[in-house]
Structures are given as structure tokens and as C-alpha cells.
Amino acid sequence: MLMMICLTELTKANGISNLTKSIRRSKVFRLLRVAVSPQYLNGPSADFFAEASNDETSMKSDADLRGNRGSSHHQHRRASGPGAEAGIASNFKRKFSVAYFNEHKELPPTHRHVNVDPAIKKLMDRNNPGSIRECYKIPNDAWDKLIFKQCFTFEYYPQISDLLDDKAITPDWDHVFFAEDALRVEGVRIPAMVQQTRLILEILSRPNINLLDDFYAEVEKSGRLPTLWAVIQLMAKERELKIDPRVFSFSTFECRMMASACERNISSNILRLFKHQSITQSRAKLRQKMDSLINLPETDYDLWVRFHMDLEQWNYMFRSQRQALLPQVFCDQFGVGEAFPVSNQDIH
Known part of the structure; x- marks a missing residue:
């Protein structure tokens, strides 16, 4: 990864599969109401250093470094083998430290707490x-014990x-039944007020939009998405020359704006440090990179082997477990509480 934290992509593989079957059977939009898992009531992410040690004293000292916002986090349940969840976060810390140094000629600010590994302390x-x-x-265990201070401003x-x-959005739960075919299936009357389903039109219709006070403040207060916003609408499109249509997902206006803000902060502050990544590159640069790979010269001793890997299903299946600790690293780097974990949380 570095993943693009996008709420509309956070449905698990089994949920996508079952809902896709429902769409094929009914031939209508299937509207999915989602309820946030209870584990997110007080914060979706654990203090990742608490997982690396069974010592209660060290767990407390690490949590104290985060201040009040860190004390509300509960330990995230492991869904895979030991060290699996910490793998991506640890590797990110390693590569970020090198990338940050290459640009700023110094290490990113970090906490010098008692549990810092001696090898990491030597680097500091x-x-x-x-x-x-x-x-x-x-x-990785040594990098896992590294806690960043605030490096960027969110x-x-x-x-x-x-x-x-002009991407599409879905109405909130009180106004979610608006499509005629869905109304017929559900036996629901057309609501008195139909909400906007185009992002840009919704933005233009609002006299003032304050993401911090109106959206993030609500999330920070409860540590979870309000049920009214926790809606994902699935739509089957792109049927031409395909046996099955491709299913697209849309989130509510509030979630779409928060996800976009998270994406922007990661893109402009973190991704740009990783020169090999292609997420932020333009179409022209991507084409140039692909052309250079295709035209790599072969010799009598060297032969280039090229293959394509589709990791979409793997990503849906294991993303939430593998990335469970990474959003908290982002929060440390931006000095925020629940912005990244809530934007990246699983919805059930």
C-alpha cells in the first residue's frame, strides 16, 4: 500500500459477493444499510505497541505518549498469525523514515520512550x-515500537x-429509498424530500461546508460513523461484452468528503516521498513508465519476464486485518484522533 483510504471500497469480499448475487436476481439497485461494529464505539484501533508486549507497564507508558486520545483505544483483535497485522505498519515506518530523511536530511520526529529498540535508538x-x-x-518488531510525533498538518x-x-453519492439512511425500482421492491413511497445524488451538485447547494466542525467533530466525539451516514449503495454497471456487470459502490456525502480529505493529505504529504509509487502519477507518466518496462533490453544472459497479478480478491479478503495498525500511524503523523481509523474502518 499505501492504501487510498476510501470508504466506498471497504466492504468485505463475502459481502460484495452476496450483494452482487442479489443484484443479478432482482435487476434493481440493492440498497445496503450498514451498522458499525461495536468494536468501534470507543475507537477502531489499538495501541499497536500494546500488542507487541504483555508487560502492563510498557503498555501504559506507550499509551501515555499519545495523550488523552490514545487512552480511549481498545486492543484490535488479531484475525491472522502473530505479526501479520504489524507487518505493513512496520514496513511503512521503515521506508517512511528513509524517504523522509532523503528529503529533509533528518529523521522524522519520534517519541524517545523506554521501549525503543536499541537498533532504532542508534539511528535516532x-x-x-x-x-x-x-x-x-x-x-519488524523493532520498527513496530517506533511511535512518530506529528510530522504534518492535517x-x-x-x-x-x-x-x-462529479462522482455519485448516496442519500443518508433517512432518504436512501429513492430509486423507482427499489421503491417498488421495498413497497416504500417516494420520500417528501429527495436528496441529491451528485457530489458536485450537493456541494454547490450548501452555503457553507466545514469538514472539521460539521463532520470530523462528530466522528471524534463518538469514535465511529453516525448510523445516518453509514450507508453504502451498490450499483451494477458496465455490462457491455461481460457475463456479469461490474458493481460500483457509493457512500454518503459526509463520508465521501472525509475520505477525500484523508486521501488528499496522504497523497500530498506521504505518497510524494515514495518515488517508486504510481498512485499519484498522471496518465502520461504511467504510460511512459510502462513503455520503459516493455522496452527493457534483453541480452544473451538476461531475459525479462513480465506478468500481471490481479490482487483484488486478496485485497478485499485481507485488507482490514493487514492494515489495522496503519491508520493509527497516520493519526500520529498528522496529530489527529480518529480521522484515518474511522475512514478506513470495516462496515458490517
């Missing part, structure tokens, strides 16, 4: 991580390109 003392190969010699406005794309 010299304020230089060395090469990425040197950092790979330090195990900007509470969305990605402008998302707004210009």
Missing part, C-alpha cells in the same frame, strides 16, 4: 537511518479533482 542518536538495505537488517478540505469528477 545519529539522526540518519542509513540506506534502506541497512534498515532491512532491523527486524488539511480539512478534500481533493479538488474528486469534486470536479
Whole structure:
């Protein structure tokens, strides 16, 4: 990853499969009401250092570093083998430290707490991580104990390109039944007020939009998405020359704006440090990169093997477990509470 934290993509593989079958049978929009899992009532992410140690004292000292917002986090239940959840977060910390140093000529600000691994402490003392190969010699468990201080300022406005794309949104739960075919199936009358289903039109219809006070404040207060906003609408499209249609998902206006703000902050502050990533590259740059890979010269001793891997199903199945600790790392780096974990939480 670095994943794009997008609420509309967070339905598990089994849910997608079952809902897709329902769409095929009914030939109408299937509207999914979702309720947030109880584990998110007081925060969806654990103090990841508490998982690495059974020592209650060390668990308390690490939590204290986060201040009041960290004390409300509950331990996230492991759904896979030991170390699986920490793998992506640990590797991110390793690569981010090197990438940050390459640009700023110093390590990112971190907490010097008692549980810092000696190998990591040595890097801190010299304020230089060395090469990425040197950092790979330090195990994941050591990087797992590294806690960042605030490195960036979270900007509470969305990605402008998302707004210009005029993407679709779904009404909230009180107004979710609006499509004629869905109304017939559910036996529901047309609501008195039909909400907007186009993102850009909804933005233009509101005199003032304050993501911090109107949206994030509500999430920070409860540590979860309000039930009114927790709606995902699935729509079957792109049927041409296909046996089965492709299913697209749409979230509510509030969730779409928060997800876009999270994406923008990650893209402009973190992803740009990783020169090899292609998420933020333009179509022209992507085409240039693909052309360079296709035209790699072959010799009598070297032969390039090219293959395509479709990891979509794997990603749906294991994303929530593998990325459980990463959103909290983002929160530490941006100095925010629940913005990234709630935007990345599973919806059941």
C-alpha cells in the first residue's frame, strides 16, 4: 500500500459477493444499510505497541505518549498469525523514515520512550537511518515500537479533482429509498424530500461546508460513523461484452468528503516521498513508465519476464486485518484522533 483510504471500497469480499448475487436476481439497485461494529464505539484501533508486549507497564507508558486520545483505544483483535497485522505498519515506518530523511536530511520526529529498540535508538542518536538495505537488517518488531510525533498538518478540505469528477453519492439512511425500482421492491413511497445524488451538485447547494466542525467533530466525539451516514449503495454497471456487470459502490456525502480529505493529505504529504509509487502519477507518466518496462533490453544472459497479478480478491479478503495498525500511524503523523481509523474502518 499505501492504501487510498476510501470508504466506498471497504466492504468485505463475502459481502460484495452476496450483494452482487442479489443484484443479478432482482435487476434493481440493492440498497445496503450498514451498522458499525461495536468494536468501534470507543475507537477502531489499538495501541499497536500494546500488542507487541504483555508487560502492563510498557503498555501504559506507550499509551501515555499519545495523550488523552490514545487512552480511549481498545486492543484490535488479531484475525491472522502473530505479526501479520504489524507487518505493513512496520514496513511503512521503515521506508517512511528513509524517504523522509532523503528529503529533509533528518529523521522524522519520534517519541524517545523506554521501549525503543536499541537498533532504532542508534539511528535516532545519529539522526540518519542509513540506506534502506541497512534498515532491512532491523527486524519488524523493532520498527513496530517506533511511535512518530506529528510530522504534518492535517488539511480539512478534500481533493479538488474528486469534486470536479462529479462522482455519485448516496442519500443518508433517512432518504436512501429513492430509486423507482427499489421503491417498488421495498413497497416504500417516494420520500417528501429527495436528496441529491451528485457530489458536485450537493456541494454547490450548501452555503457553507466545514469538514472539521460539521463532520470530523462528530466522528471524534463518538469514535465511529453516525448510523445516518453509514450507508453504502451498490450499483451494477458496465455490462457491455461481460457475463456479469461490474458493481460500483457509493457512500454518503459526509463520508465521501472525509475520505477525500484523508486521501488528499496522504497523497500530498506521504505518497510524494515514495518515488517508486504510481498512485499519484498522471496518465502520461504511467504510460511512459510502462513503455520503459516493455522496452527493457534483453541480452544473451538476461531475459525479462513480465506478468500481471490481479490482487483484488486478496485485497478485499485481507485488507482490514493487514492494515489495522496503519491508520493509527497516520493519526500520529498528522496529530489527529480518529480521522484515518474511522475512514478506513470495516462496515458490517
